Amino acid sequence: MKAVTPPHTSPVVGIDTLDDPRLRDYANLRDVSLRKSLEAAEGIFIAEGEKVIRRAIEAGYPVRSFLMSERWVDGLRDAIPPGVPCYVAPPADLARVTGFQVHRGALASMARVPLPPVGEVVSGASRILVLEDIVDHTNVGAIFRGAAAFGIEAIVLAPRCADPLYRRSVKVSMGAVFSVPYARMSTWYDGLGALRQLGFDVIALTPAADAEPLPRVVRRSRRPALVLGTEGDGLSARWEGQADVRARIPISPAVDSLNVAAAAAVACYLLTSQD
Template sequence: MLHPELLTVEDPADPRLADYVSLTDVALRSRHEPAKGLYIAESSTVLARALAAGHRPRSVLAAPRWVPEVERMLADAPGAADAAVPVYVAAEPVLEAITGFHVHRGALAAMHRPPLPTVDDVVAGARRVAVLEDIVDHTNVGAAFRSAAALGVDAVLVTPRCADPLYRRSVRVSMGTVFQVPWTRVDPWPDGVAALRTAGFVTAALALDDSAISLDELAADPPDRLAMVLGAEGDGLKARTVAACDLVVRIPMAGGVDSLNVAAAAAVAFWATRVGRPA
């Protein structure tokens, strides 16, 4: 089990709190890149899901009223090593001065990033896979993961230029489901389409294209193993990606609307093609 080491802090400039200082997205991009091996888990819900997935905290920052819950979560962490975890306890005004925003979700934790698995390991046994190509908005990445978890997608692959699923905003919007759904980066891309085909997947590009079939047609007779590829906001999928995929699929639209936000499109596609959906 993990043992919380409670440490009261009153000075926002305390050097021990460097991981938490001014947590804007820009700061996180520069200070918490994957190479450094850290990400920030925000809220007690997200921290609980990270711990349940076996991720290890480097430290926790919390207001006094959240300390009992943090202690319980650390003690209950499955498979955790018998080690001490610094829990920095600070009053609400001090927390806001440290982080740059009002901390009202329970706790923040600086977490060690686990090593990314291989694509083969992630898709082994999967029947539904989502591929996020160059989606740069962290909110949309988090929302896509949440839909994937809720609607039976077994794994998510993100391309090299896609936003990091473990950035604070992505994790928060996903409600911690980035820890539930197996994922990794697929590189190179779109060469990875061929690897998915070799693994037995039919690849479907969601795009506006003259050759596209309706999502209704795909859902009426879905393949046993399906990888759905969704593209970036605005530009959509690259032409090379669309050409590499087995199918091009569009979501039927009404009201003069030609497309949906990528997170909304993902939810619709995941629901329509979910395993076990009645024909």
């Protein structure tokens, strides 16, 4: 393996072994618990694919290093900041380090930046999403992507909601996790009450048959906060009870519920269609 550098100021760094500590940022990318602790300890996340890497850099996240196969270097060369190493390896070595076939060929280790407080993120927003304890990183990424597509201005996460900067979320979102502002609540218990005090109409999305049809609810809502529940059990009783209104996307009685990311996309579209 070798390290290539852009034409400007980066030093050339040789990598002789796959155990090189400089590759530690990229180790075992499929091992969720290892990655969670490593990324939290190091304050990093992994961006994958040229488009997503460029979007992360444009959004202002500092890059620690790149790891890619030779064929991606020219395409990304102009995006490599001075002094940042770019490690290059054959695809088989990439797979050995990361634990999977890196189809999009390029990875970047990026530094996290502190999240703003909820109040700051939602101030000035006229429509937001609130995610309670979504577990699946794919769903988080897909929700951000749909939110960006339909003009949602901010997303608020419950304290235990999965991390939007986990590699899978970042990838599925196609970088929307960098463009839709988000914040994490510090407390779950009074989280919705705080949003109401900030002037939002808190709308709990549930497939329950006794909830009001969402199209009717969005027509009268001035500043909607659409609240989505976890994949298995849906919204907690506390949050459903705290909402101003419970609303459902009408679906066939033959189907229990929508996937949470699909529900989010439909609900966001309904908001957009009021414009």
